[in-house]
Amino acid sequence: MALVDQLNEQMKTAMKARDKETLSTVRMLKAAVQNKQIELGHDLTEDDEKALLSTELKQRKESLVEFQNANREDLVKPLENEIKIVESYLPAQLDEAAVTALVEETIQEVGATGKSDFGKVMKTLMPKVKGQADGGLVNRIVKEKLG
Structure with a gap:
């Protein structure tokens, strides 16, 4: 509907x-x-x-x-x-653990190694979590994993 x-x-x-x-x-x-x-x-x-x-x-x-x-x-x-x-x-929101798992999966997928790959990871990850996770939470977790 x-x-x-x-x-x-x-x-x-x-x-x-x-x-x-x-x-x-x-x-x-x-x-x-x-x-x-x-x-x-x-x-x-x-x-x-x-x-x-x-x-x-x-x-x-x-x-x-x-x-x-x-x-x-x-x-x-x-x-x-x-x-x-x-x-x-809105669809059910992903919890922090689910977002962390998606972040780790995306980092592996794009071959990210450091902070310089932040944009590449976010570009690939955001369409996956659109409407299901807060952008600030995603941003923070990606920074933690790459930093």
């Missing part, structure tokens, strides 16, 4: 349940999808959808850190709920 269809179903469910937080988040996601479709001029592919959702999730996680640092607990709880909703549309 296309992401727009999933969002429409979730919107209907949230409206019936009078769940304002979920409804608001789903509407924001739907607007982001529609804006991206207009920008690209066609329906989104599965990869486009994953990239869009990953971007939305990353923005919310960055905001969460900022709110926590500013002691804005009134904004933290709703944002945590938004993050859960966005995550529900």
